[in-house]
Amino acid sequence: MVATSHLPIGRNVRSYRRRDGRTLTAIAGLCGITERYLEMIEAGSKVPSADVLARLAAELGVPLAALFTEAPVDEPATxxxxxxxxxxxxxxxxxxxxxxxxxxxxxxxxxxxxxxxxxxxxxxxxxxxxxxxxxxxxxxxxxxxxxxxxxxxxxxxxxxxxxxxxxxxxxxxxxxxxxxxxxxxxxxxxxxxxxxxDPVRIAVGTWNLGHVLLSHTDPGAVEEAKHIALQAVGQLRHAAPASPEAAAVQGALELVAVVSDARRRRWTDARRRLAERAAPLAKQVGEGNIAWTVFGPTNVALHAISVEMLAGDAAEGLRLADQIDTGKLPSRERQFTHRLELASCHALRRDDAAVLVHLLDLEDLAPEDLVHSPFARDMVLQLQRRIRPVFRRQVSGLVERLQLA
Incomplete structure (x- = not known):
């Protein structure tokens, strides 16, 4: 049986629930679990499955990672x-x-x-x-x-x-x-x-704006990212002749809409858009880096992993990851984001040894990105609090090198 006393999940669930003045009965019913089971989660005597964790985070209106932090926060500070x-x-x-x-x-x-x-x-x-x-x-x-x-x-x-x-x-x-x-x-x-x-660059500019909006915690901004992305897709089709460049940028905009759907917990919409809109465009243009978007089949596959990670399905995310080779991606940043998501999937499964391996790999791949990523820094600090003694030296060294102590 997994020890639970070191995991802050239960008290964070209770804190967010009480913050909003919501009852055990209401949250349990919306998440499809019993009130008694939710009581045990909040008491720390039960560790919920990844699926239940995702449902709890969705109903409480917080990022999944917030349920793992020592001090409940809406988003790690950048x-x-x-x-x-x-x-x-x-x-x-x-x-x-x-x-x-x-x-x-x-x-x-x-x-x-x-x-x-x-x-x-x-x-x-x-x-x-x-x-x-x-x-x-x-x-x-x-x-x-x-x-x-x-x-x-x-x-x-x-x-x-x-x-x-x-x-x-x-x-x-x-x-x-x-x-x-x-x-x-x-x-x-x-x-x-x-x-x-330049219609293609106008669309690229909108793609950039969509990513800024996706960085906000406000659900309205995240929803607006999808709206402007799909509006730009329509404008690009009308204003630019068919070309590999236009198709790649259109695909990149579709991925903004996918992330927006996933961030707003619309998993079915996100998966459908990936399969029906983004994937065909990726197949059409092939692997590449048109307009520095890194759009292609591999990037679409990486977004499929992101959707499952945000949905809390770590097992499916890791299964999909086993089918992808990111070694040829032209963007080190995209490789970093992917490997960080794998570390997050392992954290959901409470496999701290695997989390440590991925974090050390990230340090080798892009040390400055590790420092600049609030999610990565938070993951390192959480790992330091709960890691077994056999790995403590490696984690402490990572904390020191990142100047997190």
Missing amino acids: RVSTAPAIARALMGYAPPANAAVLGPAQLRERVETVWRIWQSSRTRFTEIADILPALIEDVEHAVRTHRGAGDAAVRREVLRVAADLYGLLRSYCRRTGRLDLSLMVADRAIRAAEDAD
């Missing part, structure tokens, strides 16, 4: 770690008006270089923090210079470069705890793409 120089550049500290204006080809090369670093480097946060401030200033200076005069073709290409840079900044700002800046640059990406009259 530490603000945005490089000050990047924030200053985005807020308008630009070079003098007579500074040299770089051409679109040179700017394009620099933006694509920083994108490759962002998607492939183990130390991506540190590396791009040194590069982005000057790049932001140079790109925005070029946009301002070409705004009202000059060659229309050059102006359009500069705007496309700006849209691509803002897409990267959306991801960086979100990962470093500045959702306000992330929202701002996502909007700038859409505006730049609209000024360039």
Whole structure:
């Protein structure tokens, strides 16, 4: 029998239930369990199955991970770690008006270089923090210079470069705890793409905006992410000719809708959209990284695992994971997210040894991502509180290296 005294699940369920003034009878009935069984869960004498855990989290309106934390919280807090120089550049500290204006080809090369670093480097946060401030200033200076005069073709290409840079900044700002800046640059990406009259990049900008909205805990924002994503799908079909690029971006937008459905506990809708909308598009375009979305069959399969993890079905999530090879994914960030979800599945099954193995693997894969992920940090701290003595040294070392002590 699994020991339960070290698991905070019961007291967290009780805390969230009482917070909302709801009775044992009401919650038990909605979750399809007896009142006595819920009493035993709250007392810590019973450990619920993954399915029951998922139903409890859904009815209590909290993330599944919140039932495992020592102190009940709605979401792990993201530490603000945005490089000050990047924030200053985005807020308008630009070079003098007579500074040299770089051409679109040179700017394009620099933006694509920083994108490759962002998607492939183990130390991506540190590396791009040194590069982005000057790049932001140079790109925005070029946009301002070409705004009202000059060659229309050059102006359009500069705007496309700006849209691509803002897409990267959306991801960086979100990962470093500045959702306000992330929202701002996502909007700038859409505006730049609209000024360039580029339907595919407009859709990519909406994909970026959808990810910002998915980062919020507000259910309304999560629902809005699906709405704008599907609206962008319709606009893209109407405005852009059929092409691999348009199909890949459409597929990426469908995945935003999938995540929105899963985050709002609409598991059937999420699974159906994956199978009927995203998977056929992935088969059509194949593996790739069009518009830096990493959309393709592997990414669709990874979203299927995400849906099962959010639904609390750890066994199904791990079964699906056994069928996927992520080694060739061009995005280290996507690989990191996948392996973190596997660690979460093992945590649901209370297999702490497997959780530790995955966390150490994540540290090797992307140490800076491990530091910047609130969910990963929380998982490490929870593991430290409950781990068996035989693994304590390895966990304590991980805590120290992540500076969580």
